[in-house]
Amino acid sequence: MTKTPRIPSLSSKETLVLELLVQQGEMYGLQLVSSSRRRLKRGTVYVTLGRMEEKGYLRSRLEAPPAKTGGLPRRLYEATALGRRVLSAWTRVARELLPEFAR
C-alpha cells in the first residue's frame, strides 16, 4: 500500500515561532519566550522547537560554551527554507480562507 504524503501543517505556536525566527533571525529559546510577549511558555518552548526541528522547519546549533562560568552551551535556532515556505503558504491560506484571523 502506498502512503499518501502528509501536507505540512502548523499549529498556532509553531506559526508564532517561525514568524519570530523569520523576522528576527537566529534566537535561543528564552529569547523566543520574551519576544513572544508571554504567548510562548518557558516550559513548552523547547518541546515545540524539538518537534519543529524533527519536521524540518528549523535547524539548530550550539553556541560556544561560556568561557568564564562554564555550564551548558545554549542552542540557537533558525528557520530552514522549508520552514519559511510552509509559513508563507500557511499565512497565505489563512489570509484567503479566514481574513478576520490574518495577521
Place this chain on the structure above:
Amino acid sequence: MTTGCRVRQWASRLYSAQTMQHVIDPVIADLQHEYERTKATRQGLRAGIVLLRGYCAFWTVVMVHVPAMWLHRTIGGLRTSHQESFIRAVVPAVLTMVTLSVALVASPAHSINQRDLLGAWLVILLLPQSIPFSIPLSLFTGIVCGLRLRPVTRTVRRTVVILGLAGTLVSAGTIAWVVPVANQAFRTAIARRVLLEGPAEMSSHELRSHALALRDQGRLAEAGDLLFSFHARWALAGAALVFAVFGLGVIALRLGRVATVLVVATACVVYVSYFEELHELARPRLSLFSHEGTALTFAWLPNVLMLVTSLACLTKRDDRRVPVKESVSRA
C-alpha cells in the same frame, strides 16, 4: 557552575540522549545563563526568582511535556503501523469498559435517592468496584477484536502479555487501595456518620486476619465467606493477564466473526456470573471455604481453567502448522 547539574544527571537516566540534547539541555542552559547573568548584577532576590522560574520550567518539561510527547509519538507510531488493528481494538475495548462499568454500577446506583452533587459523588465512589471486572474484559474484547485473523507472532504475544501485566497491576492497585477506601467513603456519606469497616471496606490483610480470627472462634460460615472474598480479590486482580492470554488463545483458533462474538460474550457472562452467583449458590455451605485451600481453589478456578484452555488453543494451533520442508518431503 553546578546550577542544574544534579537535576540534569537525574533526567539523563530517564530520557534518551536525543531528548536530553534537544529538550532538557537547552532548558538547563537557559537556567544557568539567566541565573549567572542576574547574579552578576548583584540582585540576590531577582536571581532567586530567576532560579525558581528556571527550575519550574525544568520540572514542567521533565514531568509533563516530555512524557506527553513520548506518549503522542508512541500512539502515533502504533496508529500508523497497525492503524486498522489499533482502531478495531480500541473501540470495542472502550465500549466494553463503559458498558460493564455502567451495568455493574447501575444496580447499587439505583438505590441512591439523592439527585444532587452528593448523588453524583456517590456514583463516582461506586465506580472502582467495577474496575476489577471491566479492565480484564475490555482488554480481552479489544485483543480479540483487534487481532482477529492475525498470526500470533512473538511480538503480538509479548505485547499482549505486557498489556495483561499492566492491567493486572492497575487492578491489583485498585483492589488493594482504592476499592476499600471508596466503599468506606460511600457508607460514611450515606450514613452521614463514621461507621466501622465491613468486610468490603477492609484491606486485604485485615480481611484475612479477620477471617482467620473468626475461624479460630469456630464461626466457620463467616470465616469461609471472608476467606473466599480475600482470594477472589487476588484472582480478580490476576484476571487481566489471564484474559489477555485467553484472547491470544481465541485468536489462535481463527474463528469466524459470529463465533468470536459468541466466545467473547460467553466468556464475559460466565466469568462475571461465577463471582456474582457462586456466593449465593454456596451460601448453605460457606463453611467449606473456611479451609484456605478450598477458598483458594474456587477463587482461582476460572483463571486456571482459562489459562489451560488458552495454552491448549495456542499449542494446538502450533501443531497444525506443518513446516514447509516437512510437508514437501511428505508429498
